[in-house]
Amino acid sequence: MAKYSILVNGKKHDVDVMEDMPLLWVLRDIIGLKGTKFGCGKALCGACTVHLNDTAIRSCSFPISAIGYGKVTTIEGLSEAGDHPVQEAWEKFVVPQCGYCQTGQIMNAAALLKKNAKPSEQEIEQAMQGNLCRCGTYNRIKAAILEAAGTPVTAG
Amino acid sequence: MNILTPFQKRKTARVDSEIFSVSRRDFLKTSGLLTGGLILGVSFFSCDSKGKKLATLAPNVYLSVASDGKVTIVAHRSEMGQGIRTSLPLIIADEMGADWNKVEIIQAEGDEKKYGNQNTDGSFSVRMFYKPMREAGAIVRLLLLRAAAKEWQIDVTKLDTQNGQVIQLGSSRKKDFGDLVQTALSLPVPKVSEIKLKDRQHFNMIGKETPIIDLHDIVTGKAVFGIDAIVEGMKIAVIKRCPVVGGSVKSVNDRKALAVPGVVKVITIKGAGLPATLSRPLSGVAVIAENTWAAIKARDLLEVEWELGANASYNSAIQIEELKQVVGQEGTLRRKRGDFDAAKANAKKVIEHTYIAPYLAHATIEPPCALAIVTNGSCEIWACTQNPQGARDAVAKELGVAAEKVKMNVTLLGGGFGRKSKPDFILEAAILAKESGLPIKVQWTREDDIRHDYYHAMSVQRIVATIDSQNKLSGWAHHIANPSISATEDQAVVQPSDGELMLGASDFPYNVPAINIATHDAKAHLRIGWLRSVRNIPQVFAAATMLDEIAEARGLDAVANALELLGEDRHITFEQELIKTTYPNYGEKIEDYPWETSRMKKVIERVAKESGWGKSMPAGSALGFAAHKSFLTYVACVVEVKVSQDKKISIPNVYYAVDCGLAVNVDRIKSQFEGGAQFSASFALKSAITVKNGEVEQSNFDGYQIIRMPDSPKQIHVYILDSDAKPTGVGEPPVPPFTPALCNAIYAATGKRIYTLPIDLTV
Ligand code: FES
Ligand code: FES
Numbered sequence: 001m002a003k004y005s006i007l008v009n010g011k012k013h014d015v016d017v018m019e020d021m022p023l024l025w026v027l028r029d030i031i032g033l034k035g036t037k038f039g040c041g042k043a044l045c046g047a048c049t050v051h052l053n054d055t056a057i058r059s060c061s062f063p064i065s066a067i068g069y070g071k072v073t074t075i076e077g078l079s080e081a082g083d084h085p086v087q088e089a090w091e092k093f094v095v096p097q098c099g100y101c102q103t104g105q106i107m108n109a110a111a112l113l114k115k116n117a118k119p120s121e122q123e124i125e126q127a128m129q130g131n132l133c134r135c136g137t138y139n140r141i142k143a144a145i146l147e148a149a150g151t152p153v154t155a156g
Numbered sequence: 157m158n159i160l161t162p163f164q165k166r167k168t169a170r171v172d173s174e175i176f177s178v179s180r181r182d183f184l185k186t187s188g189l190l191t192g193g194l195i196l197g198v199s200f201f202s203c204d205s206k207g208k209k210l211a212t213l214a215p216n217v218y219l220s221v222a223s224d225g226k227v228t229i230v231a232h233r234s235e236m237g238q239g240i241r242t243s244l245p246l247i248i249a250d251e252m253g254a255d256w257n258k259v260e261i262i263q264a265e266g267d268e269k270k271y272g273n274q275n276t277d278g279s280f281s282v283r284m285f286y287k288p289m290r291e292a293g294a295i296v297r298l299l300l301l302r303a304a305a306k307e308w309q310i311d312v313t314k315l316d317t318q319n320g321q322v323i324q325l326g327s328s329r330k331k332d333f334g335d336l337v338q339t340a341l342s343l344p345v346p347k348v349s350e351i352k353l354k355d356r357q358h359f360n361m362i363g364k365e366t367p368i369i370d371l372h373d374i375v376t377g378k379a380v381f382g383i384d385a386i387v388e389g390m391k392i393a394v395i396k397r398c399p400v401v402g403g404s405v406k407s408v409n410d411r412k413a414l415a416v417p418g419v420v421k422v423i424t425i426k427g428a429g430l431p432a433t434l435s436r437p438l439s440g441v442a443v444i445a446e447n448t449w450a451a452i453k454a455r456d457l458l459e460v461e462w463e464l465g466a467n468a469s470y471n472s473a474i475q476i477e478e479l480k481q482v483v484g485q486e487g488t489l490r491r492k493r494g495d496f497d498a499a500k501a502n503a504k505k506v507i508e509h510t511y512i513a514p515y516l517a518h519a520t521i522e523p524p525c526a527l528a529i530v531t532n533g534s535c536e537i538w539a540c541t542q543n544p545q546g547a548r549d550a551v552a553k554e555l556g557v558a559a560e561k562v563k564m565n566v567t568l569l570g571g572g573f574g575r576k577s578k579p580d581f582i583l584e585a586a587i588l589a590k591e592s593g594l595p596i597k598v599q600w601t602r603e604d605d606i607r608h609d610y611y612h613a614m615s616v617q618r619i620v621a622t623i624d625s626q627n628k629l630s631g632w633a634h635h636i637a638n639p640s641i642s643a644t645e646d647q648a649v650v651q652p653s654d655g656e657l658m659l660g661a662s663d664f665p666y667n668v669p670a671i672n673i674a675t676h677d678a679k680a681h682l683r684i685g686w687l688r689s690v691r692n693i694p695q696v697f698a699a700a701t702m703l704d705e706i707a708e709a710r711g712l713d714a715v716a717n718a719l720e721l722l723g724e725d726r727h728i729t730f731e732q733e734l735i736k737t738t739y740p741n742y743g744e745k746i747e748d749y750p751w752e753t754s755r756m757k758k759v760i761e762r763v764a765k766e767s768g769w770g771k772s773m774p775a776g777s778a779l780g781f782a783a784h785k786s787f788l789t790y791v792a793c794v795v796e797v798k799v800s801q802d803k804k805i806s807i808p809n810v811y812y813a814v815d816c817g818l819a820v821n822v823d824r825i826k827s828q829f830e831g832g833a834q835f836s837a838s839f840a841l842k843s844a845i846t847v848k849n850g851e852v853e854q855s856n857f858d859g860y861q862i863i864r865m866p867d868s869p870k871q872i873h874v875y876i877l878d879s880d881a882k883p884t885g886v887g888e889p890p891v892p893p894f895t896p897a898l899c900n901a902i903y904a905a906t907g908k909r910i911y912t913l914p915i916d917l918t919v
Contacts, residue, residue, distance in 0.1 A: 001417050018417060021449045029392070029447040034384040035377020037570070039521045040602040041452070044857035047521055075377035082376035090375045094367045094823055097238070097831055099374035100381055100522045100570025125866040132857060134521045134571050136834025137827070138868045 009077025046131030097135035225334030239824030251293025253317025365823035382540025400850035418450030487674035494670035499631030522570020610685025643680035660695030700896030780901025832890025
């Protein structure tokens, strides 16, 4: 066990946990932020995606001891009122089915657009390939990312 | 026990409804809401074909109109991505003329007496409840109209409802629903016989696109799934389960596990043994801890010696080889038309192939999880369950208490696909909560989910088709071997049930003079369950790829071949040709939901038109076709494939034409088809479970793969045929025809036929 002070969504949290506890479980079980989901625990599905200093990371495979002074952003902190351009595009295209994978998808997409404001379809596919959706919402996800990037979306 | 497979005959001939006032106290008890206003209960009851009531249930949907105009609807079906929490209430709201922005939807708990059958399986939610929901809405509407008529002293026929208000036709007079509540409360509740349902052209929401109600909560991370349920003092349990089905715990050394900081207790669960059952947990050892990570770490440190039992020598690859021999025999005849042997003897050409499909896991992205509190002989559960009543009854039985003592709260489901209709994970939580005296959340890891599922059974099939000297398809013999779902309850069962056979085998609809459908013995060594569209997956893969081969042999294109084989417009019945087998028709009477060849032909013609069937394509690209009716919905599918020089498969376009009767929520029908194509693409291209020495060899998304964005079908075009027929399900029907259409397209592009799933073009 060890004490850590981490910055999540602009707020400092002091926690006393095992050194190897993944950020995912710190967020969900210790801090109580449940928007970040557990899907595989092995960086294979993307359900647990959050931002560390604007870069998408898989929080299930990122130990608390490696966070340091990094700024963590979760879905709860992505926008004040759920109005981040990615979230708005998601609503416009009614992307979710069961919804479970979607917070991870949204966080991954938001990080992509920060790095690459106008990604091509191929770039989107490459960037999103680590995020699984069992309900099969991939095409709406792609359309929503193009929309959020301001790229005209072709009907389909 | 209330575990109904999606295709068993239901006791109910049909569902009817009754509506009446409810006291505020009763409403508070059910919804947890305190509201002043008009509260009505809608009781759905089953009745026989003559309309005689068979069972009256307590009110099972609540509808309230508050004096501030807010409409509350208590939804009673599990939401797992199909949009049902939106679609059923929108039917009520549309019929009422309510303002959708003022409608609030509350999830009902699991209670069959109160809510009727809530098992959300078999694509039947909208099918079963469409009419009663509309009647409920119409009754409330009439009551509000009468209230306004009384207040304004005018005839009810001069009034209408719109956007949450009663309006006077040809005048600007209007009044909010909320302001009419007081008057409405003084009037008797109208009877079903007094209402008139809206004409189709007056629908505002039915047949249009309504976004799902949970949309904003989902994109902001506020939606509560099973994994998010939490209560004061809750501990987390992670379980090490016996790697072989039917095995048990011999001894446990928990010294190292207990030393992990945060670990509270280690408890052994005595599971079902054999048969594994659809309703008991597996044997295992649970670590209870303060947080999930401590529980996972400590679970890995448990040293358990297992008594592995009879399945420890099981190897799936060996069983497949054995079944390849078995399906070559005659088997048990289940459907017979004409004389297949004679057709074969007189054939000009005989085509014969064996088809193989693997075990599959559900792999919902939310793994199974459930939270239970047990105190003084009563129990409260929060769980992502498709079948709250089944789970409630199973928990009551396990704990030895009356069903009324178990309260079942249903969360959103992070995917279901049939996995979450089994209560095993909920029972684990209840057992551990009772044993420990603590509130317990059982969390399955991905490894647990992939290794301990109720698997979709592997399949070995042989089809023999004969073509006569007139170039007609003269005979069709379909031989089937797979471990049956029923074997999970009763190990003596070694052949598919009628319900399993109906899904793409005994329901073969084509006009062929000789048909043999035969089944063969295959023992079950895993827990077998049902997965989105069930046996349709392998059976339609085999049948619809064989039909493509038949078309080629006859020198016809696949669409022309299918249209010709369907024959003249008629209603098909199967019963007269079945041998010791029935045709369950997805639990509906064949008179109510007949098999209509004309509807099938129309979806085929539409998909051919929309996809440009027959057009010339560049080298390496091609279209493939398949059509299949399942869950009473008619679907035709064309897949466009592109195969590169290095044998990489991509899918630029998928075209679906669907006749699902009257379309309720068009956007959610489309999304089910989009998702259905992706779901099927996983099985076609990626997924397989294999078993060695009784243990499943895969454990996470590296070994058990599902489709990812780069390989996924790109444009999925869905054409919904205009129809006034009764609505039918759309959750499962998109899945079956996609895979054979893809296989047929691959053949057209490369000349390689596919007989084994998942597809591997490198062998
Ligand atoms: S839970 Fe982290 S990638 Fe799957
Ligand atoms: S929406 Fe269900 S897993 Fe993606």
